[in-house]
Amino acid sequence: MTQSYSVAVIGLGSMGMGAALSCINAGLTTYGVDLNPVALEQLNKAGAAATGTDAKAYAADVDAVMLLVVNAKQVNTILFDLGLAAALKPGTAVMVSATISADDAKAIETKLNEHQLLMLDAPVSGGAAKAAAGEMTIMASGSEQAFAKLQPVLDATSAKTYNIGTEIGLGATVKIIHQLLAGVHIAAGAEAMAMAAKAGIPLDTMYDVVTNAAGNSWMFENRMKHVVNGDYTPTSMVDIFVKDMGLVADTAKSLNFPSPLASTAYNMYLNASNAGYGHQADAAVIKTFSGITLPGDEA
Amino acid sequence: MTQSYSVAVIGLGSMGMGAALSCINAGLTTYGVDLNPVALEQLNKAGAAATGTDAKAYAADVDAVMLLVVNAKQVNTILFDLGLAAALKPGTAVMVSATISADDAKAIETKLNEHQLLMLDAPVSGGAAKAAAGEMTIMASGSEQAFAKLQPVLDATSAKTYNIGTEIGLGATVKIIHQLLAGVHIAAGAEAMAMAAKAGIPLDTMYDVVTNAAGNSWMFENRMKHVVNGDYTPTSMVDIFVKDMGLVADTAKSLNFPSPLASTAYNMYLNASNAGYGHQADAAVIKTFSGITLPGDEA
Structure with a gap:
């Protein structure tokens, strides 16, 4: 064939x-x-x-x-x-x-x-x-x-x-709902790692614990590695999630349906993009948390 | 020994x-x-x-x-x-x-x-x-x-x-940050599955797609099975996450640190508990989304 x-x-x-x-x-x-x-x-x-x-x-x-x-x-x-x-x-x-x-x-x-x-x-x-x-x-x-x-x-x-x-449209909707999860998981990973940094937890240890426990997600494991390594070279960048979470918001509006977590994550990506991190790896959404020192930051 | x-x-x-x-x-x-x-x-x-x-x-x-x-x-x-x-x-x-x-x-x-x-x-x-x-x-x-x-x-x-x-206290903090992720992931799973129900996506298909793709999390895979099966017999119940996300909120306050996603998820669990689902499986947080029919609901 x-x-x-x-x-x-x-x-x-x-x-x-x-x-x-x-x-x-x-x-x-x-x-x-x-x-x-x-x-x-x-x-x-x-x-x-x-x-x-x-x-x-x-x-x-x-x-x-x-x-x-x-x-x-x-x-x-x-x-x-x-x-x-x-x-x-x-x-x-x-x-x-x-x-x-x-x-x-x-x-x-x-x-x-x-x-x-x-x-x-x-x-x-x-x-x-x-x-x-x-x-x-x-x-x-x-x-x-x-x-x-x-x-x-x-x-x-x-x-x-x-x-x-x-x-036609069902495939698109499934993907958008999938992106809701992907986008929330990256932003939640950033929130968790930022809080760990603030609490004085070594981020490599936090990463190891989560990836071996029930708090893990595909995105946490894949994307928070950027944070641990202090390397924000993009494979997928913040602005992709500005776009995708925008599609989630459009879909939620069109369905007349609330999306409290997706809306919050969307705002986090928008804020990261406006802070100048749009073309960095999506994990750079963590850089919008102030008052912490991350791996790769100037000492 | x-x-x-x-x-x-x-x-x-x-x-x-x-x-x-x-x-x-x-x-x-x-x-x-x-x-x-x-x-x-x-x-x-x-x-x-x-x-x-x-x-x-x-x-x-x-x-x-x-x-x-x-x-x-x-x-x-x-x-x-x-x-x-x-x-x-x-x-x-x-x-x-x-x-x-x-x-x-x-x-x-x-x-x-x-x-x-x-x-x-x-x-x-x-x-x-x-x-x-x-x-x-x-x-x-x-x-x-x-x-x-x-x-x-x-x-x-x-x-x-x-x-x-x-x-002493570092172990507790790592666990609480881990629970931030676990709690947000369950709530995000509920939000995604509720939106899929509203969009007319079969929930078993949505579950299969996510668990085979980058939107997956340990908690999505483990807990959204309850939603697909319409079975909210608790292994861990909503009120456990009312408690744990409350600890996340206390920790965030004590660190003087924002937790936008965890705060949102905490409110979702509180609302679910107040709606009478506190002693059901934590996936029952999905029941706070109105205007949808879920597996197990009366026809």
């Missing part, structure tokens, strides 16, 4: 690069699209069929497109403003894996349908390491045909694909 | 029972104390040297006492009001494993010292299953002598003992 299957992966950031490499590893004919020449070069060396800055160049050749860009605006720009949707063969499957609102997902579906294209509303999770290993978690909704057409891509990139239902 | 080593475990709830069973399994001469005759009978059958409602009966025989009661008030009542401390041999080690404030821990130390008793400030984590397996996580502070005297008990009951330092 995979012999003649071609996919274009658009957006070669930490998740997209991993997904594209996984497609190559699975034997799919893989095209890579990004504006960053370093990423294109990396994918070329790994065995991409071709790479470039304009996805339309590969539109006639592909069975599927996987979009791993940052937000709905980028999805719309690539598909509609730059004309990719119009250039794709009818029946091509478009897997939208950016974290976007359910409303945006539905609007994109409507426009893709006008071009006889299949859509899978398919956000992802797992981090860069899992993406590179072909072990992302995919939370997807869409038609049976969309799932079927994308099966080789889902097999190549994910350890587990959840079929949430046929309605 | 363990042949002639005797320990009294006081408080045979879910953690204390597990710890006492682990002491028996490790070959320690183990006395069990509780007010609940069912727990005493269970420990007797498992091979306790003796069980009863008054710890003083075993005071002359034990090398160590492990207190796994609910709060500082109970610790003080047992040790000082009921006269256990006065009855223990000088040099006996008292391991205080209740979740209490650093100030309470220091006050207990002062009074134990008057009786020439060693204190280990040693809260625990891990849940009932880990306690029964002798695999609790212990976060301890105290003198070298206290650690040494309690080594057989620490070996019997824990997979990992952290030595936070010599100062």
